[in-house]
Every structure is written in structure tokens, then in C-alpha cells.
Amino acid sequence: MLAVLGCGMRNLFPCIISLCLIILFLGCAKKQPKIYEKKVDFLCSECKIKEGEGGDKAEKSYIEELPEKSQDLQNYRKNPVIFEYEALKDSLNVRTYEEMFDKAFIFYSQGNIEIAARIFDVLANNSPNEEYREISLFNLAMSLERLGKDDEAEKIYSELLKSSNYDIRSDSLLRLSRIKISRGEKFEVDINSFLDEKRKMFAYALSFFQKTENIINSLIKREIDFANLENHYKIQDQDLSSVKAEVKKIQNEIKSINQRKISDEAKTIVSISEANLSFIFAILEKNYPIDAIRRKVKYILEAQKKYMDVVRNGEPWWITAAVFKLGETYRYLFEDLAISPPPHELKDEEEIEVYRQELLKELEKALKYASQIYEKNINFAERVKLKTFWVKRSSEELEKVKSYIEKIKEITGSSQIQ
Incomplete structure (x- = not known):
């Protein structure tokens, strides 16, 4: 049984852990936001706050x-x-x-x-x-x-x-x-209501983000019932043809807008939308056979890299959004694999139970990363005195992740990760 576990999850999940971007996140969270422009501008860049500096004393x-x-x-x-x-x-x-x-x-x-x-x-x-x-x-x-x-x-x-x-x-x-x-x-925003190209492109970028967020929320919005995991197994695969067609359309639209001159904040929104697309590709991949899991890992790592690009270069408001999304990839990884059916090779109920407990112990690491990321987002927002919807969601998801961790410890009887 452990041989099955070894050739499956144990070779892949450590790959995710070793390549995860949490260290980059911890370093880049110190990046300072841009100076607020002293005029009414649609970008409305948030202010720059340097530690130890406060302008005119x-x-x-x-x-x-x-x-x-x-x-x-x-x-x-x-x-x-x-x-x-x-x-x-x-x-x-x-x-x-x-x-x-x-x-x-x-x-x-x-x-x-x-x-x-x-x-x-x-x-x-x-x-x-x-x-x-x-x-x-x-x-x-x-x-x-x-x-x-x-x-x-x-x-x-x-x-x-x-x-x-x-x-x-x-x-x-x-x-x-x-x-x-x-x-x-x-x-819905009437993009044609904008007379200038700058605002029009910004509106297009917002529409990409909205569309990708809607797709993600439709695919992964769920709660795990640990007592009845078999009920999750029985959920029928939904028809994803319309989703794939929508993703292809968004890809083409983003490709078109990237060839035009757009503002820095619009570029940030396009970047986080592209990260969302990589995340969607990961969600669309199944967890079996082994090649599908490899593709899922590849897309998740791509998404995390793009979210980190936003953290490095984006406005504070969008940084909190990107960091939240980064945490969401780890939470999704846990939820997706936790409710996956056991490998077909496992027939004995005892083997399946051992597999399930070992899997949950491994997946607890993903929850630990998610927890750290949500906490970093909250701390960053406090440091720059910025309260956004994404910070609020980070607080909510942090509580959810903590409840998952406690449930795993209850099921596996483990007090800590080895």
C-alpha cells in the first residue's frame, strides 16, 4: 500500500512544497507601495509609507x-x-x-x-x-x-x-x-462610456479579472465534510466545455490588450488575471493518472509565480488581492486532494484508511503555508494602514484553515508535522 503512496503522492507533493513561493512572499512583503499622486486620477495610487519616515515632522x-x-x-x-x-x-x-x-x-x-x-x-x-x-x-x-x-x-x-x-x-x-x-x-461596465483610451483599457482589465474570478469561484466553492468524504467522491464531473471556451476567449482578449499601451495599474490587473487563468488550468486537471497531477502542479506553480510578480510590482490594493490568491492556491490544493477518491489500486478498506490518514498529514503542510500567507497579508495591510476586502477574506479564510488543521489532528491523532 505504501508503495502506491510512494509512487504517487510522496513524489509529487514534496515537489510542491520544495518549489513553493512562501519564502519569496516573506521577502517581497516588505516592498513599499508607490507614492500617492496629488491629483484626482483614476489610478488613485495608494500612498507610500516607509518605516521610520513620516514626512514633515x-x-x-x-x-x-x-x-x-x-x-x-x-x-x-x-x-x-x-x-x-x-x-x-x-x-x-x-x-x-x-x-x-x-x-x-x-x-x-x-x-x-x-x-x-x-x-x-x-x-x-x-x-x-x-x-x-x-x-x-x-x-x-x-x-x-x-x-x-x-x-x-x-x-x-x-x-x-x-x-x-x-x-x-x-x-x-x-x-x-x-x-x-x-x-x-x-x-457590468459600459466600456464605451469612457472617452479616453486609458480608462477604457483599465475597464477591460477589470473585466478580465471579474471573469476569471467568477470561473474560479464556480469551480472550487465548497466545504469539506470529513465524516462523509465518500459523498464528495460521488459528485459527478460537471460539463467543463463552456468553461474551457470562456477561458480561451479571455486568453485571446488578454493577448490583444497586452499589445496596447496601458497604465501600470491596468498591467497589474492583467497580470493577476493571467495568474487566475493558470490557476483555472490547474483546477481543470484531474488528480489521476500521474501525468494529470504533474500538469496540475505545473499550473499551480505558474499561478503562484504570477501572483508573486504582482506582489513585487503592484499597487498595495492589488498586492492584498494577489497574496490572498496565493494562499487560495494552497487551500485549494488541500481541498482538492483531500476529497479525491483513493487510488484505484487500493481495494482493502484498511489500506484506504491508512492512505487517507497519510495523505491528510502531507496535505496539512499546504494548510500551514496557506495560514502563514493569510497572516502575512493581514500584517502587511496593518503596516501600510490599508483595509481591503481581500484582507477581510484573508481573516475569514485563516479561521477556516485553522479549523481544517484541527480536524486533521483529530482524525490522524497527530500533534505536529514531522
Whole structure:
């Protein structure tokens, strides 16, 4: 029986472990995000925060001097709070609306997002004209995104879709699309509504990510019932012809867009979409015979390498997405192999049980890697003061992975991995 195990899983799974990219991840998690551009731009690059640096040291003293907040951020539509506006001007040592606006950007770039959000909120309530109001609201929404308040940011972006300013309207649509797509919501964007090529290509890139995410979620969304693994064995293979046709179409579309000039963030989105395609190819491979497993391993390693490319070069928001996806490949590997039927060569129930326990012990290593990756994602987000949907999902999946590990220990009676 162990001979069967040796020629099958023991030769392949260590290959995955030895070639895994967790060490690269641990090193690249220290990479700093790009400087936030001090203008309203659809890329809206997140700020760069270097450890030990905080910009103008004099700015730190302003935070302690700010008066208590007199209104909730959700009340930005209400009448201007003149007293708070004047109080902020005094605390920030500024004389004009424009100077206060500049201070908000400084706080944002230093990672003081809550302070920046509060100032943008007050600026929106006291703007001298509609254009300034909309710009302040847009930047308030960006700040709320970074604080993990996507629902509040979504409301503001939705309101700004009515703006007569093309830049504000278009950028709000792209930011709103990113929020909804990351949640897995169906959200169609009329790409022809964008008049410039830059935003149009960005919208195309988002559509690739949405399509690949939808395919992945449709293929691997499941929970494992360890007490009834045989029920998983009996699940009939679904018809994958339509999935393969969709994947081929996306591949051709990505190939076409890669030949055009696109923004850095759009390139990042295309890269993570290409990683998703490699992940999909791995999912589509069966776990038997041995050649199929080799192809599955090959595609998983390809996907992990591409996710790591995003970690090295992407925006912080997309870094958290790529790291989450990296962890997902290990979690998938566990779930997929754990519910696979035992090798055909094994007929005796006792042999099958021994095989199952040995397999779970090996697969626990994949869960350990997934756990480490999710924890790194959470820590990275805390370090750059960024709360995204992907960080939230990392926390949720971390708990799920921990429950799997405990269940494996319960089944195998093991207290640690040898």
C-alpha cells in the first residue's frame, strides 16, 4: 500500500512544497507601495509609507491639536459645519481652503487616513463650488476605502456618477467597479462610456479579472465534510466545455490588450488575471493518472509565480488581492486532494484508511503555508494602514484553515508535522 503512496503522492507533493513561493512572499512583503499622486486620477495610487519616515515632522503635532470630531463621516451631505471648518483651519495653521486641501493630502500620504478622511469630509461640506465639493468627496471615498469602509465609499462613488465632470464621473465608476468586482458581485461596465483610451483599457482589465474570478469561484466553492468524504467522491464531473471556451476567449482578449499601451495599474490587473487563468488550468486537471497531477502542479506553480510578480510590482490594493490568491492556491490544493477518491489500486478498506490518514498529514503542510500567507497579508495591510476586502477574506479564510488543521489532528491523532 505504501508503495502506491510512494509512487504517487510522496513524489509529487514534496515537489510542491520544495518549489513553493512562501519564502519569496516573506521577502517581497516588505516592498513599499508607490507614492500617492496629488491629483484626482483614476489610478488613485495608494500612498507610500516607509518605516521610520513620516514626512514633515511638524505635521505630527497637528494631529494632537485637532478638535474633537463633531459629525460622523456618513453625514457629509448635511449642512456645512462652519465652526468645525474654522477650528480645523486654526489647528492645521492654514488660512485658505486650498491649503487645508493640501494638508489633507499630506496626512493621507503619511498614512494618517482617518485624519485625512475627516478633513476631506469638512472640505466637502464647506466647498466654494461644486467642482471642489466633488473632488473632496472623491478623496473622502478613497480614504474610506482604505479604512475598510467600502459601503460608505460605494455610496459616495454612486452619487458622483451623476457628476457633470467627466474625470470625476469616470474615475468614480472605475473605483465603484473595483469594489463590486472584488466582492464577486455582477457589475457590468459600459466600456464605451469612457472617452479616453486609458480608462477604457483599465475597464477591460477589470473585466478580465471579474471573469476569471467568477470561473474560479464556480469551480472550487465548497466545504469539506470529513465524516462523509465518500459523498464528495460521488459528485459527478460537471460539463467543463463552456468553461474551457470562456477561458480561451479571455486568453485571446488578454493577448490583444497586452499589445496596447496601458497604465501600470491596468498591467497589474492583467497580470493577476493571467495568474487566475493558470490557476483555472490547474483546477481543470484531474488528480489521476500521474501525468494529470504533474500538469496540475505545473499550473499551480505558474499561478503562484504570477501572483508573486504582482506582489513585487503592484499597487498595495492589488498586492492584498494577489497574496490572498496565493494562499487560495494552497487551500485549494488541500481541498482538492483531500476529497479525491483513493487510488484505484487500493481495494482493502484498511489500506484506504491508512492512505487517507497519510495523505491528510502531507496535505496539512499546504494548510500551514496557506495560514502563514493569510497572516502575512493581514500584517502587511496593518503596516501600510490599508483595509481591503481581500484582507477581510484573508481573516475569514485563516479561521477556516485553522479549523481544517484541527480536524486533521483529530482524525490522524497527530500533534505536529514531522
